[in-house]
Amino acid sequence: EEHSGETPSEQSTNAESVDDEAELDSSDAQETPQPRADGAGEDGGGGQPGTSDAHEGELDETSKDEQLEGVRENPSGEELTTDHGVKVSDTDNSLKAIERGPTLMEDFHFREKMTQFDHESIPERVVHARGTGAHGYYQPYEDPDLGDEYDEIADVTKAKVLTNPDQKTPVFTRFSTVVGSRGSSDTVRDVRGFATKFYTEDGNWDLVGNNMPPFFIQDAMEFPDLVHAIKPEPDNAIPQASAAHDTFWDFASLKPEITHMIMWVLSGRALPRAYRMMQGFGVHTFRLINDDGESVFVKFHWTPKLGTHQLVWDETTKLWGKDSDFNRKGLYDVIEEGYDLEWELGVQLFDEERAEEFDFDILDPTKIVPETEVPVRPIGKMVLNETPDNFFAETEQVAFHPGNVVPGIDFSNDPLLQGRLFSYQDTQLNRFGSANWDEIPINRPLAERHNNQRAGFMRQEINEGKVSYKPNSIGDDDPQEVPEEEGGYEHYNEKIDGKKIRNRSESFQEHFDQARLFWNSMSEPEKQNIVDAAHFELGKVDRMEIRERMVYDLFNNVDHEFATRVAEGIGVEPPDSPGDEMPDHDREDPSLSMENRTPDTIETRKIAILLDDGFEDDHVSELESALEDEGARVKIISKYLGEKSGANGETVDADQHHVAAASVSFDAVVVPGGSESVDTLTQQGDPKHFVAEAFKHYKPIAALGEGTELLEEVELPDIDIASDGDGTVTSEGVVTSRDGSDLDAFAEAFVDAIAQHRHWGRSPAEVPA
Numbered sequence: 001e002e003h004s005g006e007t008p009s010e011q012s013t014n015a016e017s018v019d020d021e022a023e024l025d026s027s028d029a030q031e032t033p034q035p036r037a038d039g040a041g042e043d044g045g046g047g048q049p050g051t052s053d054a055h056e057g058e059l060d061e062t063s064k065d066e067q068l069e070g071v072r073e074n075p076s077g078e079e080l081t082t083d084h085g086v087k088v089s090d091t092d093n094s095l096k097a098i099e100r101g102p103t104l105m106e107d108f109h110f111r112e113k114m115t116q117f118d119h120e121s122i123p124e125r126v127v128h129a130r131g132t133g134a135h136g137y138y139q140p141y142e143d144p145d146l147g148d149e150y151d152e153i154a155d156v157t158k159a160k161v162l163t164n165p166d167q168k169t170p171v172f173t174r175f176s177t178v179v180g181s182r183g184s185s186d187t188v189r190d191v192r193g194f195a196t197k198f199y200t201e202d203g204n205w206d207l208v209g210n211n212m213p214p215f216f217i218q219d220a221m222e223f224p225d226l227v228h229a230i231k232p233e234p235d236n237a238i239p240q241a242s243a244a245h246d247t248f249w250d251f252a253s254l255k256p257e258i259t260h261m262i263m264w265v266l267s268g269r270a271l272p273r274a275y276r277m278m279q280g281f282g283v284h285t286f287r288l289i290n291d292d293g294e295s296v297f298v299k300f301h302w303t304p305k306l307g308t309h310q311l312v313w314d315e316t317t318k319l320w321g322k323d324s325d326f327n328r329k330g331l332y333d334v335i336e337e338g339y340d341l342e343w344e345l346g347v348q349l350f351d352e353e354r355a356e357e358f359d360f361d362i363l364d365p366t367k368i369v370p371e372t373e374v375p376v377r378p379i380g381k382m383v384l385n386e387t388p389d390n391f392f393a394e395t396e397q398v399a400f401h402p403g404n405v406v407p408g409i410d411f412s413n414d415p416l417l418q419g420r421l422f423s424y425q426d427t428q429l430n431r432f433g434s435a436n437w438d439e440i441p442i443n444r445p446l447a448e449r450h451n452n453q454r455a456g457f458m459r460q461e462i463n464e465g466k467v468s469y470k471p472n473s474i475g476d477d478d479p480q481e482v483p484e485e486e487g488g489y490e491h492y493n494e495k496i497d498g499k500k501i502r503n504r505s506e507s508f509q510e511h512f513d514q515a516r517l518f519w520n521s522m523s524e525p526e527k528q529n530i531v532d533a534a535h536f537e538l539g540k541v542d543r544m545e546i547r548e549r550m551v552y553d554l555f556n557n558v559d560h561e562f563a564t565r566v567a568e569g570i571g572v573e574p575p576d577s578p579g580d581e582m583p584d585h586d587r588e589d590p591s592l593s594m595e596n597r598t599p600d601t602i603e604t605r606k607i608a609i610l611l612d613d614g615f616e617d618d619h620v621s622e623l624e625s626a627l628e629d630e631g632a633r634v635k636i637i638s639k640y641l642g643e644k645s646g647a648n649g650e651t652v653d654a655d656q657h658h659v660a661a662a663s664v665s666f667d668a669v670v671v672p673g674g675s676e677s678v679d680t681l682t683q684q685g686d687p688k689h690f691v692a693e694a695f696k697h698y699k700p701i702a703a704l705g706e707g708t709e710l711l712e713e714v715e716l717p718d719i720d721i722a723s724d725g726d727g728t729v730t731s732e733g734v735v736t737s738r739d740g741s742d743l744d745a746f747a748e749a750f751v752d753a754i755a756q757h758r759h760w761g762r763s764p765a766e767v768p769a
């Protein structure tokens with residue numbers, strides 16, 4: 001289990017290597033774990049602890065961890081020193097001229113401590129500022145099924161990271177919101193970033209994607225405008241982390257190409273339940289290249305093993321206050337609790353001829369390749385299983401760049417991708433103030449690096465020798481270029497023939513077909529979510545002409561009924577007939593609906609048990625074990641923290657009390673029996689509110705024995721609650737058993753209800769929570 005198993009004192013640390021003064025000699029200086037020049041030294045080890053390089057074939061899941069081990073610092077059992085290694089006798093009092101006099105300039109410890117503090121902040125990312133990350137690995141499947149057209153993955157790409165099933169390549173993945181600043185809330189309506197750095201033996205590959213497959217715009221030139229429009233308005237910096245204001249919808253209403261993406265952003269996809277329950281997409285069409293230099297187009301898909309799930313809007317707004325790190329903490333907690341989080345990497349493969357047949361342009365990033373056209377073929381899995389040791393060093397300083405590709409993976413001419421190939425390198429210069437950001441430990445490749453790029457702020461590598469140019473005779477002309485056959489990167493030899501031009505291709509001009517496909521593919525509750533979201537977002541827009549343009553020019557060209565439903569909520573006169581550009585099709589793609597992405601698992605779901613003294617002992621112990629056996633996480637919630645006694649003498653500790661716990665932080669709730677416990681609960685507002693709110697958010701609810709009385713008090717509309725002799729009754733995700741005699745059947749029904757995640761058949765409109 002990598003470094004997590006070690007206690008801090010067991011880790012080899014910076015301090016330890018220079019600890020023993022008696023042994024310090026000039027050669028020890030080498031052993032201080034500087035971020036090092038990978039591959040320096042003929043022995044490949046470079047003589048530095050814990051920083052061994054990867055060599056061909058040797059890379060495994062722990063390689064990055066071992067490399068990072070060389071720069072980890074651990075204070076456990078150590079003495080306080082200055083940055084320059086001088087031991088410090090007092091870090092609380094500055095040096096003063098006399099006891100109550102002014103501070104002296106010569107106090108080097110004060111100056112150093114304060115200077116470092118003054119310079120702690122670096123610019124936040126201009127987009128995707130707020131995020132969280134985790135380490136793990138990627139491993140290709142043995143013989144993935146690529147359908148009839150392609151036999152083996154090696155036929156389509158020579159990228160070893162994608163083809164060698166014996167190789168686990170270390171990865172670091174960062175998830176993010178896009179619009180909000182670093183301190184904003186997690187559960188805002190927004191796209192999520194899903195960026196993965198693969199430390200492959202052939203160099204770093206960054207797959208910098210999102211949790212939605214299309215994008216807002218078609219050309220990188222428009223990106224600054226898009227971001228300016230959606231970010232807080234420039235005069236007053238309001239609102240934070242939200243598209244719901246005039247400038248964004250002004251821009252959107254004038255850019256019909258945005259329509260498809262707007263449908264996704266208004267849907268539950270923009271409110272992910274958890275980063276671990278989110279799909280990821282490379283968005284652009286990329287190329288895969290095989291050993292013969294042949295190319296096939298590819299779209300990358302990440303599919304979470306835990307299903308793709310959403311929150312509901314009311315829940316997200318409550319989470320802003322009650323649990324504003326909900327998504328970041330969720331990822332951290334489950335990994336710390338020992339869960340391995342898994343995503344399958346899938347590819348859609350199609351050649352030039354196939355690409356020509358589509359009625360959209362595969363270079364247009366506002367389009368997807370529907371899975372009804374080209375199925376997604378799983379080719380491997382990613383497992384995230386380690387949290388970072390230090391947020392700043394790893395998650396903040398990780399720097400992605402779509403231009404980081406390895407042999408076997410190449411770009412397409414998607415004009416959005418082409419522009420990104422410039423932007424990411426450039427933005428890192430702004431964040432780090434130096435071209436040496438690639439030397440920061442989290443960004444360093446495991447593959448060896450040798451070139452004549454030199455110097456700059458904060459250079460870490462000590463490049464040996466006289467030569468920093470090519471050609472040279474003094475150094476045997478090293479480092480040597482590598483022919484393509486031996487692994488040198490060669491760009492795809494695409495034939496280009498035509499005129500330089502600044503325009504938008506004719507093939508990029510259709511904007512509504514796939515927006516309609518998305519709408520058609522939603523279930524009715526998902527459609528209602530989209531309409532409600534439009535009511536909120538456009539309801540926050542002051543200018544009527546913007547709301548009208550959204551309805552008449554965009555939504556009415558997607559679907560007339562949709563436009564009408566939106567118009568009704570925002571004071572816009574509903575359009576009397578469909579828009580002129582509304583596509584005439586009823587096509588659906590089932591893979592677009594999250595309701596079809598609900599695997600039968602409750603792993604990592606968080607379940608609340610509400611109880612107080614006098615609870616029915618069996619109910620609690622049986623439920624706990626039944627839920628935990630299925631991989632769920634169970635928390636006991638009561639009015640106060642501390643020990644609670646069951647009716648038959650067993651005791652449990654409350655994990656959370658009502659002042660801190662909120663139903664919005666849980667996936668499901670259950671009320672066990674025990675007359676004394678339930679009497680106490682029914683006299684309090686919090687447990688009733690908990691249940692009512694869970695109901696309002698379509699969450700599974702269960703009650704056993706007297707616990708059913710609490711549900712009756714809450715008055716859940718149109719729900720059947722079990723009476724004596726009924727056994728277990730399930731009604732729209734509400735599972736009850738009055739006699740509580742068949743605990744197994746009850747637990748099974750509850751587990752099934754949790755697996756479904758949300759129960760959209762309810763009508764919770766009148767529930768006051």
Ligand code: HDE
Pocket residue numbers: 125126127128131174175176192193194195208209210215219220221223281282283284398399400416417419420423424425427428
């Ligand atoms: Fe980004 N994007 N982006 N983007 N993007 C950045 O790079 C940019 C786009 C994405 O966790 C920035 O290091 C342009 C699409 C993610 O560190 C910046 C365009 C997709 C992350 C930048 C796009 C993304 C970024 C800001 C249009 C999905 C966070 C900080 C041409 C495929 C990575 C940084 C992380 C970050 C530019 C569009 C995903 C400014 C110019 C499309 C996940 O370089």
